[in-house]
Amino acid sequence: MNKDQETAWLEAQKVTISEDLVAAAKQQLEFLAAVDRRRWLYGGPLLDRAIYRYKACWLPLLAKHSECGAADDSLYVPFDCEWIWHCHRLNPVQYKKDCEEIFGRILSNHNVKSSLQGKSKHEVEEKWSELYPEEPFELDCSTTFSGDIFYQYTGAGSSITYDLVSAVKRQSSFFFQISRPWMCDNRFLEEALARYKCFLYLIKTNQDRSMKIFCVPTYDVDLLWHSHQLHPLSYCNDMIKLLGKVLEHDDTDSDRSKGKKLHVGFDKTTKQWEDMYGLRYWRAGTMYRGHCPSQVVSSLYFSSHPDVNEIIHYKSEATLELPQLMVIEVLLEIVGIKNLPDGQKGNLYVSFSKKKPDTLFSDGILSIQSESGNEHRASFKCEPTGELILTLMSKSNSKIVPSMPATTIGTTSISLQDLMNPKSNLSIEKWFELKPHGGTPDSKPVSLHVAVSFTVPVPAPFELRMFKSLPLSTDTCLLPFQGKEMFRSWTGFLDHNGDEVIRLQIRNVKKLKERNNASKREVVGKSKQSRKPCLLGEYADNKWSFNGYNISLIEKKTSQGGYTLEIIGDHMMKLFLGKKLEYEPKCCDKRNGKEFITLVEFSMKNPYGKAIALFDMKSGTVEVNEKRFVLLGVLLALILKNIIKRLGYNALIPNIKDTKGISSSNVLEPVERNSKDIDSNSSLAATAAGIGTGNVEAPIMTVDCVLGCGDKPKELSSLKSSGCGGGCGGGCGGGCGGNCGIMSGGCGGGCGGGCGGCGGGCGNMIKNDGAFSNKVAAGDKSSSCGGCGSGCGGGCGGCGTNIISKNVNTLDNTGNLATA
Incomplete structure (x- = not known):
């Protein structure tokens, strides 16, 4: 930020706002959440x-x-x-x-x-x-x-x-874009208010210069803009004082495709913002998230009155006391480089890693914007601890020795603890001097211009991996076996650190009076808190009952020869085949088939369902969003694994020929049911295939995206992507665009084209979304498609004004999607 840019920022902060927009934004978030619980108003x-x-x-x-x-x-x-x-x-x-x-x-x-x-x-x-x-x-x-x-x-x-x-x-879709846990944080909103004032000042500058530019906000700015408009008299007075007229809020454009008004406007806004203020416009946690997830039910499971959510707290003899990880979203850009020796040859790029192991983070690489002419951004999740290490690398251009390894020029680090300082404005942008590799330089040290923004820390999901413990094998025996346990097969669950937190076993009950009842079983467990095995659940008459949870899982055989799994009890839950709701893939995730099962909770707070756990039955992992459901999650994971072992996946899928609502694309539509027919106290039938007695989405057989997320190319001469075909099909709108390879490594944050240029291709830059199932359980260390990247980059705020400018640049100069 030079003197003129600093002056422009300070002048922008003088823009008059007559209302407390931070308080108004919090009230708006609360109200929109309540509206979303009453979707009949949509x-x-x-x-x-x-x-x-x-x-x-x-x-x-x-x-x-x-x-x-x-x-x-x-x-x-x-x-x-x-x-x-x-x-x-x-x-x-x-x-x-x-x-x-x-x-x-x-x-x-x-x-x-x-x-x-x-x-x-x-x-x-x-x-x-x-x-x-x-x-x-x-x-x-x-x-x-x-x-x-x-x-x-x-x-x-x-x-x-x-x-x-x-x-x-x-x-109706705005709430999904802003319903993120950091959006109601005071520090985040105060920074959003400063950016909103800069947004208005940018519009005033355009007007003074007679420049007609369609400016498009990021979602933090858009939230504050909406909050201002909800005070119509103050908004009109403030805008007339600033602009001489009421600023229009144009939300009629929703096409985020390349070349369209929204895309072009956001691109121009980004450039103009960075020229005027010398700061990056893109911000972590404020970009377009992609399309709203598909619903699993189409009408309320609860009456809208009273508007409360009774949380049932479960108690069990075997509790799982797991450490609560915190997570932040980070947006990283390498803007420029200086003091590079004239004799330095080769293609330059920057690798980023963390000094200490981070279970949520994967290494990646970025091009330098001033050198490549392309805007590349990395969006990722990580723990808010340790240091982010940036290493400047050079790859030889030699045609004689094309396989020559990359040369390390120098390194620098960014302390995440310093960024988490309460006085931090959630971003940093400055020149970092590099520590040279292999000695002290004779000239000025090479420096990198780095821009990094981040969200406030929020709790991370609990991720556990299932493994079969062989008692006599010392390499898997983390909790000590005792007595008869040494000769029994147990299933252990490891946390994100690889520590065993609980061991479970399903065994037949052979009591004297029940010798002829071969179907009676029980599940017992032991943990570090309770080393003595305790009874956690019992199975009899095709029903699993769980101690400490007033919930039962019932196996029912269908007339077509399949099985359904019905959950009954105090808490209303259903099981759905595939990734649903919050877990729904945003772009080119080819792994969304029958190996995934989503547990969805229905409550007055979430009458249309909230995904609370995801089971990856192929890799044996489970992700749980709330601590109170961790124990239930591992119990269900073990039992589902046992059912699939006995009956196979196909037994959980109903015969689609006998199911109503089948479309020509093999998608089963939700069954309509009037909400007034639903008893809020009744138990919910939940089938593993997603078919129940209510209006529940049946299993969807998706057509895989036409892309080729393959191995990392041997050549680093091009930092473009290399392999992500022409698009993601209809599901992603305009498709994934671009290619896959060096620049991204999961689906770099979203889809292009129809999804608004939301991220990038597939490959190595953003390896995956940090899912334990991708990194630990599956052992995926390659650059193949490892899951969707954390956060969408290229999308824009969704609203604009006729005086304003630009849709964030999600494409590099060659037409490939940049990751974000």
Whole structure:
């Protein structure tokens, strides 16, 4: 950052914002999470009803309330009306126009409280009932309406012609993009506010120079922009003071393909931002995440009232006390190099690694942007400890000796502990002097211009690997065997450090009175906390019951000869074949078949399901997102492995010829069921194939992406990718673009084209997503496709304005996808 750039940044921080946008952003995140639990507001007849209530009832009530001007008289907005109001305000120019044409002024949110804030709304409900006696204050998803009531009230707002259905559709995916644990962190939001001010100042600069550029925000900036617009009067006043007019928020473009308005705009915004402020525009944890995951159910499993989530805490004699790893997302760029000796020959690149082992991190390499002319970025997850080591390498251009090994020029390090300082602004960009390799240089030391950003630390998932312990083999015996245990086969589970945390065994019960009951079994376990084997579960009459968890797993034989697995108990859970919800592949992951099983929990907080565990039955690994489910996760992993061993994978897949809803592409569609028919206290049938009595997604037989993520090329002369065909098929929209090879090593963070240039190809740069199943269990140290990279890079914020500029550069100058 030079003097002019530093001055521009300081001037940007003087932009006036009349509202506390950090607090407003937190409130918005809470509200959008509540809306996402009521997805009937995303479309259908209840959305139409909500829009009618908003126009005919809420806006007239709001106008009357604002006329009174009572300072202490708070008005609560019905939840469904609040959602429509939210979407209407996110087109500030249209909202201002509608309000002024109908009510003569902008209807502000001053002294209006969210439905989530109010515990006592009696006065407001009484006022509502006086005005609209036939209309309930809160709209329930199970409510039915007659046509006579539907058009009974014709308030002034009913004349609004703005297409609110389309506005809702455009906003319905926004929550997925921003629903990340660091988005509500104060430090993250304070930095986002500073960047939002710079974003507005960039627009002002363009306007002053008569430059018409479509500027596109990253998602941290977009969250603050939305929060500002939700205060319509303040937003209008602030924008008129800054720009002389109300800044438009254009969210109508969603095509992220190369060459389209959104892509071009984000590319120009990135360049202009970096020229004006001397800082990178891309930020870790703020980029496009890809398309929303597919739903596993299409209607609520819980009533939307009350809006609480009762967490059941389980207790068991054998608890698993595992260390909680923390994880950060990192975005790394090598911007430039200086003081390189004239005699230095060869292609330059930078390898990055960590000084100490990191279970979430894989080494990678990056080109130097000033040397290659291409923008390459590495996005990865790692523990927020230790040092990041950067090594400058040179590969000979010699045609005579093409296999000559790369030469190390020098190294430098970045302390992650220093970056985690509470006073850090979550990024660092400066020149780093390299320590020369093999002696002290005669000239100035070579320096690298490095830009790195990161998120605040959040808890990492628990990852465990299953292995079969042979008692008499000392190399696998981590927990000591005693007595008869030495002659029994046990299954152990290793944590991320390779330490055995629990050992389980399924054995037949041979009690005197039950000698003829061959189907009765039990699972026992021992851990470091409880070295004496204890009973964890029992199997009888085709049902597994787990001690400490009021949950049972039932095997049911189908008429087609297959088996279904049904979970019953206090907690509502289902098993689905393949990677679902949070685990759904974002791009070219070819391994999403029957070897994966996802455990999904349904609750009032997550009525459409939350993936809490992923079982990789081929490699014997399990990933669990919450500590309270770790023990249940390893128990289910062992039992599922046992079932597959006895019955095979095919026994868990129903006969698709006898299943309704089969499309021509062999995709089984969800079975529709009215949400009012669902008893919130009933147990959920959960089948290993994903087929139950409700509207549950059946197994999907995916067509693999047409790509060739192969071995790392022997030549390092080109840092492009090398092997990722022409695209990821329909699932990824425009495809993975680019190639695979040196530059990326898992699917570098997402898909290109249709997914908005979200990441890169496949290969070696981002080896994998840190999944234990890829690195430890499978022993995958190659540069083949090791899973999807952590975080999407090339996508943009999804909104823009007609005065602004650029969609992040996800492509290098040769047309290959850069990783991000």
